[in-house]
Amino acid sequence: MSRQLWLASQDTKLQDGFFVHTDFLQFILSGLTTGSIYALIALGFCVVSNTMGIVNFIQVDFVTLGGMFMFTSLFTLGLPALPALVLAVAAVALVAMVLERIGLRPARSANHLVLIFLTVGLSIILRGLIKLVWGTNRMALPPLSSDVPVQILGASVLPQALWIFGLTMLAIAVLTWFFHRTSLGLCMRAVAVNPTAAAVVGIASGRIRLTSYAIAGALGGLAGVLVTPITTLNYDVGVLLGLKGFAAAILGGFGSFPGAILGGLGLGLVESVSAGYLSSAYKDVVAFVLLLLVLCVRPKGLLGR
Amino acid sequence: MTSIQRLLYFLTLHRTGLAVCMVSLGALLFPVLDDNPYTLGLSHLVAINTLVVLGLNLFIGYAGQISLGHATFFGLGAYGSAIISTTWAVSPWLSLILVALCVALLALVIGIPVLRLSGHYLAMATLGLNFVVYTILIQWDEVTGGPSGFAGIPALSCADFVFDTPVRQHYLLWAFALGAMLLMLNLVRSGVGRGLAAVAGDEIAASSLGVNTQAAKVKIFVLSAVLASLAGSLFAHSFGYISPDTFGIFASTDFVIMVVVGGMGSIWGAAFGAAFLTLLPEWMDIFDTYKDLVHGGILVLVLMFLPQGLVTGLMDMLKIRWALRRHNASA
Numbered sequence: 001m002s003r004q005l006w007l008a009s010q011d012t013k014l015q016d017g018f019f020v021h022t023d024f025l026q027f028i029l030s031g032l033t034t035g036s037i038y039a040l041i042a043l044g045f046c047v048v049s050n051t052m053g054i055v056n057f058i059q060v061d062f063v064t065l066g067g068m069f070m071f072t073s074l075f076t077l078g079l080p081a082l083p084a085l086v087l088a089v090a091a092v093a094l095v096a097m098v099l100e101r102i103g104l105r106p107a108r109s110a111n112h113l114v115l116i117f118l119t120v121g122l123s124i125i126l127r128g129l130i131k132l133v134w135g136t137n138r139m140a141l142p143p144l145s146s147d148v149p150v151q152i153l154g155a156s157v158l159p160q161a162l163w164i165f166g167l168t169m170l171a172i173a174v175l176t177w178f179f180h181r182t183s184l185g186l187c188m189r190a191v192a193v194n195p196t197a198a199a200v201v202g203i204a205s206g207r208i209r210l211t212s213y214a215i216a217g218a219l220g221g222l223a224g225v226l227v228t229p230i231t232t233l234n235y236d237v238g239v240l241l242g243l244k245g246f247a248a249a250i251l252g253g254f255g256s257f258p259g260a261i262l263g264g265l266g267l268g269l270v271e272s273v274s275a276g277y278l279s280s281a282y283k284d285v286v287a288f289v290l291l292l293l294v295l296c297v298r299p300k301g302l303l304g305r
Numbered sequence: 306m307t308s309i310q311r312l313l314y315f316l317t318l319h320r321t322g323l324a325v326c327m328v329s330l331g332a333l334l335f336p337v338l339d340d341n342p343y344t345l346g347l348s349h350l351v352a353i354n355t356l357v358v359l360g361l362n363l364f365i366g367y368a369g370q371i372s373l374g375h376a377t378f379f380g381l382g383a384y385g386s387a388i389i390s391t392t393w394a395v396s397p398w399l400s401l402i403l404v405a406l407c408v409a410l411l412a413l414v415i416g417i418p419v420l421r422l423s424g425h426y427l428a429m430a431t432l433g434l435n436f437v438v439y440t441i442l443i444q445w446d447e448v449t450g451g452p453s454g455f456a457g458i459p460a461l462s463c464a465d466f467v468f469d470t471p472v473r474q475h476y477l478l479w480a481f482a483l484g485a486m487l488l489m490l491n492l493v494r495s496g497v498g499r500g501l502a503a504v505a506g507d508e509i510a511a512s513s514l515g516v517n518t519q520a521a522k523v524k525i526f527v528l529s530a531v532l533a534s535l536a537g538s539l540f541a542h543s544f545g546y547i548s549p550d551t552f553g554i555f556a557s558t559d560f561v562i563m564v565v566v567g568g569m570g571s572i573w574g575a576a577f578g579a580a581f582l583t584l585l586p587e588w589m590d591i592f593d594t595y596k597d598l599v600h601g602g603i604l605v606l607v608l609m610f611l612p613q614g615l616v617t618g619l620m621d622m623l624k625i626r627w628a629l630r631r632h633n634a635s636a
Contacts, residue, residue: 055428107609114612116371116428117565120558121604128597239554243436246429254426284440288433295426296418 025155027276028269033161035268036168037227041245042252042260043175044219050192050255051212054112057119058099060242061126062217065092066224067233068134071141081144089221096217097210099126105206131235139233144226164226171222172261175215179257184211192255240284244271247291253301262302321490324573325483332479336472345471347584349543352478354579356536358563359485359572360529365561366570367493367501368522369508370420374431375560377438378408378530380552382537384442384449387458387547392448397461401538405531412530416523427526435554442549454548461542474543481539482576485532489572501525505570562604568614577616 041063048056069088073079079087103122109115144163149156179185184207190198191208199205223245224238231237244267249255252263267287275283294301306314316323335348361375385404390397419430442449449455460469461477468477492498503511504518512518541547559582567578582600589599611618 103605107612109608109612111612113365113369113371113569114608117561118605118608120373120561121601121608124558124597124601125605126601128595128601131597132594240436243429243432247433250426250429282440282444285437288437291433292415292418292430295422295430299418299422299426 022154023276024273025153027272029152029155029157029161031269031272032265033164033230033268034227034272035248035265036164037223037241037264038245038248038267039261039264040168040171040219040223040226041242042249042264043171043257044216044223045246045249046255046257046260047188047212047215047219049249051188051208052115053195054115054119055246056213056216057116057123058096058126059216059220059245060238061123061130062092062096062220063224063227063238063241063245064130064233064235065095065126065238066221067141067228067237068130068224069221070225070228071134071139071233074141081142085144085222085225088225089218092221092224093214093218095126096213096220100210100213105209127235134235136235141229141233143229158230160226160229167222167226171219175257178215184208188212244284244287247287250291251294251301253303256301256303259301259303266302325487325490328486328576329483332475332483336475340472342471345475347587349471349474349478351580351583352475352482353536353540353543354560354563354583355482355576356485356539357533357560358567358575358579359482359489360532361560362564362567362569362572362575362578363489363492363501364525364529365564366568367498367505368525369505370522370526371428371561372431372526372529373428373554373557373561374433374435375529375533376552376554376556377431377435378412378533379537379540379556379560380438380442380549381408381411382534383541383547383552384455384537385534386538387455387541388448390542391455391458397459397538397542401461401535401542404538405534408534409527409531412527413523416526420522420526421519432554432557435552435557439549439553442552449549452549454546455541456546458541458545458547460545461539468543478539478543481535486572486576489575493572497521497524502570559600562600565604566607566615568617571614571617574614574616578614581615 041059044059044062045056048054048059066088069091070084073084073087073091074081077084077087099122104115104118107114107118143158143160145159147158147160149158150162151157177185179189187198187203188208188211190201190203191205195205198208220238220242223241227241228237231241245264248263248267249260250263251267252259252261267290270290271283271286274286336345339345357375357379361372364370364372382401382404385407386397386400389395389400389403393400395403415430415434416427419427443452446452460467460474462468466473468474493502500511500516501521503514503516504521508518537552540551563578563582564575565578566581567574567576582603585599586593586596607615613621
């Protein structure tokens with residue numbers, strides 16, 4: 001390229017600078033929005049993995065279930081948005097606890113292969129039930145508040161995105177408080193560090209497993225409630241989101257809570273920027289290519305121990 | 306030794322070989338007894354699924370790892386062979402081999418880094434791969450035919466003998482399935498197979514006894530991927546039409562259910578599981594509505610009550626019953 005051409009191209013770049021900047025900001029913001037969702041799901045994976053040492057495939061359906069319960073409590077029960085959200089999240093947590101109690105605990109097997117396949121089986125059953133109850137049609141959920149975009153630094157942001165940021169922050173704050181200030185949370189951390197030693201000092205493993213499923217269910221449900229107004233609601237909407245949440249958990253270092261948050265946000269950013277500048281048709285592929293790359297280069301993840 | 310004892314001894318000694326002969330005889334005579342194309346179509350599916358499940362079963366049962374993406378290799382085998390033989394007009398046998406080599410390479414590329422880690426990362430890596438491949442099969446429609454599928458795939462042939470009728474395909478597919486079964490039965494009794502069984506039992510103990518655990522796992526992963534690819538190619542060439550829905554992530558979980566139902570690590574169980582789940586919809590009218598519930602329910606119940614699988618679990622129960630009876634009789 002000749003020098004003049006180069007200068008000319010720089011010139012147009014400078015003129016476009018403002019737009020380039022807002023575009024970029026737009027991508028960053030939308031990346032952080034989806035990233036928060038991935039972070040919530042990734043945290044759910046980590047909680048169960050830390051206490052039981054298994055990959056919990058039901059997490060995927062907790063996300064769908066969150067959206068479905070939100071739909072029911074908004075339209076069938078006619079609740080306002082915030083109580084409906086609380087009800088939906090609580091309901092998913094309850095379902096998760098029931099599943100752990102009647103679906104996983106009776107197995108009493110220490111073989112991880114058996115337990116992981118059990119979660120796969122329970123996930124298939126749950127998806128079948130969701131199909132039976134809510135049908136296979138696509139449904140739309142209204143956002144939590146108005147859908148008029150807000151302008152931030154020249155980029156337009158949906159109020160739903162602000163809800164997502166806010167409630168993700170809140171969830172992280174509550175989790176931090178729970179794991180550092182309550183005795184149940186401290187017990188769960190003890191089990192994560194050393195299950196045998198925790199059992200020796202008398203921490204009941206059943207209660208810990210039940211709590212970890214409740215937390216995983218609540219996090220997955222919250223992610224589902226928050227994200228389905230942006231996507232649509234379908235019986236398998238959680239599958240892809242859940243898989244990406246898992247990719248985020250590995251990206252950050254599987255089992256590490258700060259890692260899950262960082263991995264989620266990072267994955268969201270990479271995905272949105274690559275969709276913006278490369279191609280949006282293969283946007284979903286990016287997450288898994290990134291996952292494979294991370295597993296090759298740094299299998300412990302960004303913050304793994 | 307009386308003659309009855311000698312006969313029993315002969316039967317016990319050669320039980321595997323005799324069982325293989327019996328199954329082969331059954332497969333050989335099946336078209337003579339029933340040449341209804343629909344029934345033969347089902348038996349084709351059983352043979353193809355057996356081929357996939359044999360490999361996956363070896364990987365899950367002997368390497369102790371989870372692959373939730375074997376439909377990927379199955380699909381790559383089918384689409385690869387279809388595209389090479391139809392679009393590029395290469396001979397079907399050659400395309401089958403070419404695709405199997407490519408799939409082996411892909412499995413190697415994924416298996417080496419991921420199987421180096423302890424923990425179940427491969428489950429998600431393969432699930433992700435399945436998702437990626439499924440997306441590509443749908444999106445890249447100028448090559449793959451997109452969601453409407455790929456039709457007009459030529460049948461396999463030997464010189465002038467074309468495998469185009471259901472009866473001929475029956476023999477072709479079952480020859481492959483039984484060949485793979487024979488290979489597996491011999492493999493698990495070889496030094497390599499014993500090493501693998503040790504890996505599944507206790508990885509640290511196996512490696513301290515000199516088994517290269519990582520290499521063993523990768524080899525089995527590649528072998529199972531190649532078997533799945535082979536099954537996919539055979540599927541494409543015998544049915545002549547393929548569509549992406551056969552190769553989604555739910556197909557992968559179906560393969561896993563077949564392995565678990567038959568019993569992880571049991572080769573006869575793999576064949577049983579493949580046949581059981583392939584034929585299940587035929588016996589149940591309400592199957593379409595409740596497919597997920599039935600499949601999930603079977604998986605959960607088997608894992609909860611017979612984690613060794615139906616075949617191994619029931620055999621073990623019978624053996625214990627017999628041993629107790631003998632003990633009581635002698636006491």
